Amino acid sequence: MSERQTKSFLMQRLREIGVEPASRHGQNFLIDLNLVQMIVDSAELDRRDVVLEVGTGTGSLTAMMAQQAAQVVTVEIDGHLYELASEQLLEFDNVTMLHTDALKNKNHFNPEVLDTLGGRLAAVPDSRLKLVANLPYNVATPILSNLLSCEHTPHSMVATIQKEVAERIVAQPWTKDYSALSVWMQAQCDCEIVRVMAPSVFWPRPKVDSAIIRIVVNEEKRNSIPDPTYFHQFVRSIFLHRRKFLRANVVAAMKKHLNKEQVDQLMDEMDFGPDTRTEQLAVETLLAFTEKVRAVAPAWKL
Template sequence: MAERQTKSYLMHKLREIGVEPNSRHGQNFLIDLNLVELIARSADLGPRDVVLEIGTGTGSLTELMAPQASHVITVEIDANLYELASERLLRFDNVTQLQVDALRNKGSFAPEVLEAVGDALRGTPDSRLKLVANLPYNVATPILSNLLLCDYTPHSMVATIQKELADRIVAEPWSKDYGALSIWMQSQATTEIVRVMSPKVFWPAPKVESAIVKIVVDPERRAAIPDLKYFQQIVRALFLHRRKFLRANVTSAMKRHLTKEQVDAVLDEMEFADDARTEQIDIATMQTFTEKLRQLAPDWTL
């Protein structure tokens, strides 16, 4: 790296342009170079990889990834940081910088981002899309979730996120963190926490621990889900009241589409106990169960 991203370096650079970190945009800069390198290394980048980075910051991670990847699309919402990173990234002809909100809304990416990703993928032989980012906490969940519903399926995602969110992604049934996000991610990919990080490795220091999470998509798992959007929505609906009995959750979610008798028939077919709760159901069973509901109520939406 041309310049080491330390706290003093960041303070000096931001002071030069007359700005301070913006908490509204989740600006917590990673100031431990070893961890910046760990993020890049965990992504296992190569010449066929197109990288999507959300949150350019000062460009420290981008600068590490550009020599390894075919192309890097890096997105920054903050105009001041966009300009600051531009100075650092000017020498790379395989980096596309976008100054835009990566999300059009909570359910979808901005069209400019998808267009840039599509162009880079088409321009790279045998290309693979990888998300690699120090994600702002306030957009981490929609970024990771939505990318699995995009036209461009990622090969993998390596991201720094809030530890609480990482715990939910890797959680197992019966645990307090197990929920709709756990099922959504693990039904399509292998998930692991690479490293837990103290608030001290960031500036400004957040109030919570962070973690680097690695998610590698498994095409066979994805192919086993006939309708990904339906599956995502129905799992979310079943976890709206996670402590309630499963029967009550299904009846509530399907009240305009299935009778109580139809719900009971599916539950009996699945051999669920009367006191079964949603949080107890493993991923394979949830996939079988939700597909039976889809066959009965294909027009259901959340």
């Protein structure tokens, strides 16, 4: 491990194969070995765990996880890094490498990735799916949010992501970072920022701070959402213009399904005043409001 993730090692190995980090793939390698260890420790891996890693990189984090988990499925979109990591991971028979994009599109995972995970999960008794990754900034939000909608529900997710995104995930009502992402994640999970990281712990250095975030799925919370897809889409629609009054957002989102009088009635039932804003509503309140809307407009789709 000490040889595989230092700046000098990375520069040398990439130079040997004639490539440079690709900004389009968000390739910023974590070169502080203590922080790499912190990611693994935060995931609390054991032999029940099937790990999904998005962004294999050089395989250093992969190798550390393979020593603790039952299986690791690691996905790398870059062909050069895929070949480099393949050499580093030859000794591990519990690592499955996929050379592909983890996402089919911004709202769905790649079916190949899900099928592979399904096979590994089925082969491990009492298996648990965990996402553990140094996520490229450009896919962090869709990876974390979409995995909660997949057929294989994760037990937990530990990832390095842009600090701004991490702050949005844990944000509370009435704050500038509170958003649809905050609501979607907190409605199903217990979320915490483990560590904030300066650009200097990466190579190449990103232009912004990063954070390690730990997200643990809370089954009691998930079971309290009758229709997760409806809830997700409705929350996204009323946060499109978060500074506007809630009434205006709901009227705009439901214009083909509810008239203004119906919206006013629903708001009265929730004791919302005319100046209520979406950004001030707690997760539980938004879930209750969604169910009132769904009861009178069940066919609505974003």
